[in-house]
Amino acid sequence: MSLAILGVNHKTAPIELREKIAFNPESIDRALYHLSQHPLLGGCVILSTCNRTEIYLSFEQISDLDRVKKATEKWLCQYHGIELAEYSDSLYWYTDKEAVDHLMRVACGIDSLVIGEPQIFGQVKQAFSYAQENGTACVELSKWFQRVFNVAKRIRTETKIGANTASVAYTACTVARQIFSEAHQLNVMLVGAGETIELISRYLRQHGFNKIIIANRTREKALKLAVNIDAEIISLPEIAHRLKDVDIVISSTASPLPIIGKGMVERTLQARNNQEMLFIDLAVPRDVEAEVADLAHIHLYTVDDLQSIISTNLEQRAVAAQEAEYIIQEESEQFMLWLKSRTAIELIKEYRQQAQLIKQQLEDKALHAIEQGADVNEVIRLLSHRLTNRLIHAPTVTLSYAASQECECLTLLSDSLGLNEP
Structure with a gap:
């Protein structure tokens, strides 16, 4: 195998x-x-x-x-x-x-x-x-x-x-604190409610961010997380009109398509009078359209972007x-x-099955011969002779080949057949 x-x-x-x-x-x-x-x-x-x-x-x-x-x-x-x-x-x-x-x-x-x-x-x-x-x-x-x-x-x-501490979750929070100095004045939106978002929420709580909003497909999964960090829960469709209320968006979902598009962020910037925003997209496939990075006043980091940041503390x-x-x-x-x-077990099983098949075939022939009136002693001698020949045929051929080739496995083969025992 x-x-x-x-x-x-x-x-x-x-x-x-x-x-x-x-x-x-x-x-x-x-x-x-x-x-x-x-x-x-x-x-x-x-x-x-x-x-x-x-x-x-x-x-x-x-x-x-x-x-x-x-x-x-x-x-x-x-x-x-x-x-x-x-x-x-x-x-x-x-x-x-x-x-x-x-x-x-x-x-x-x-x-x-x-x-x-x-x-x-x-x-x-x-x-x-x-x-x-x-x-x-x-x-x-x-x-x-x-x-x-x-x-x-x-x-x-x-x-x-x-x-x-050098996890992706910790590094995401480190980036946020580097771009925005006053954590207690900042509002954060977490998109998703999986393990990565849960870890991030712990770091956010430790550093005293002002308000946290959790956006998730199902309310039930987000509820337990929200209770632990005193966060507000919204649905994914509500993200579009709630983006204006947050400064930082950290996203990690299993969505096959982007959740946050360039047009949505452009409208959000207008509503925020072009105040800076940070997007950290930890999802694969991405939750945030790559074109969002082209907008002024926007900082967008993907999971690949974090690599250069986290390499110094390892x-x-x-x-x-x-x-x-x-x-x-x-x-x-x-x-x-x-x-x-x-592999050996499978070979042993196959070898045993093969031996049992030979035994059964010869045994059936012997019983049939006795039923037909053949001499029992002669049948037993013939059975022993045929069974011995059938069972030793393959080992004999292998031993002969190993000996002719001066193969190192000859000793192993001899041992396996009990030939080197005292």
Whole structure:
């Protein structure tokens, strides 16, 4: 059994490309179902965040890898209605040991935009949960992800990978405080009510912003968050006429289309007498039209723009990342031993089934001969002779070949047949 990852992330593709192949939560079930129907695949998991889209695969034999690659890339392009040529330079593949290492790095935050950020761990767990619910998490994938979760927790415990606040949420609030000095006079609108927005709301509350408005598709999901930070709740359609009341907009939704357009912001600026506004768009696909950045008095930051801002405070985490690598290598090697043992188990099953089939065939012949009046002693001798010949044929051929080639596996073959025992 082999494992593979097909992916694109913030290191290989800009946001303009990443948002075209992102999966929103509503589409994950359908995507998992269609992808899992391919006959070569034993299971699949899809992870889609603002910084990456990765597809984790299990398939029978490494010799099938080229066909698995072509089939998965074709499916991804057809599903999103894109051309492979547009993405060929941005896509990456990892298999077996490299795949195991990569997912461990992703889950503990080493491969994130902000080293050690904690949100990705929850996102990986959610991706696996979706696969479990849809029946696409096979034994190998389940074992892989469970090992990854344990490794991520171990790294958090044994290293300082999470030391020094440097999350995307924190950085968004830092940008706001840099542009506007008097936080207590500022009004903020949060668009969405997911984990990232929840983290941002905590930082906003700590720094004493004047008023917070939460705009979300469903009121129920926003209510719990609003109670904690004493915020007002509005619906998404109300954003257009409430923008004039806020100075900062921080957005992170799963909407497939922009929620805030250039025309909406132009009308808002007129109503505000061109007072400065800050938009921080953490969503992929983007919630705010890119053209909004062209307007005077507007500051627009996307998730990619935050990278240069947050890179200065990560030295300690970089050291911790090196420590984490030792843990990853140790754990991944143990997992690969288990994965290889799975192959042996399947071969052993097949070998036993083959031996049982030979036994059954010869036994049936012997019983039939006895029923026809053949001498029982002669039938038993013939059965023993034929059974022995059939069972030792393949090992004999293999031993002869290994000996003729002076193959190093000759000793192993001899041991496996008990020939070197005293």
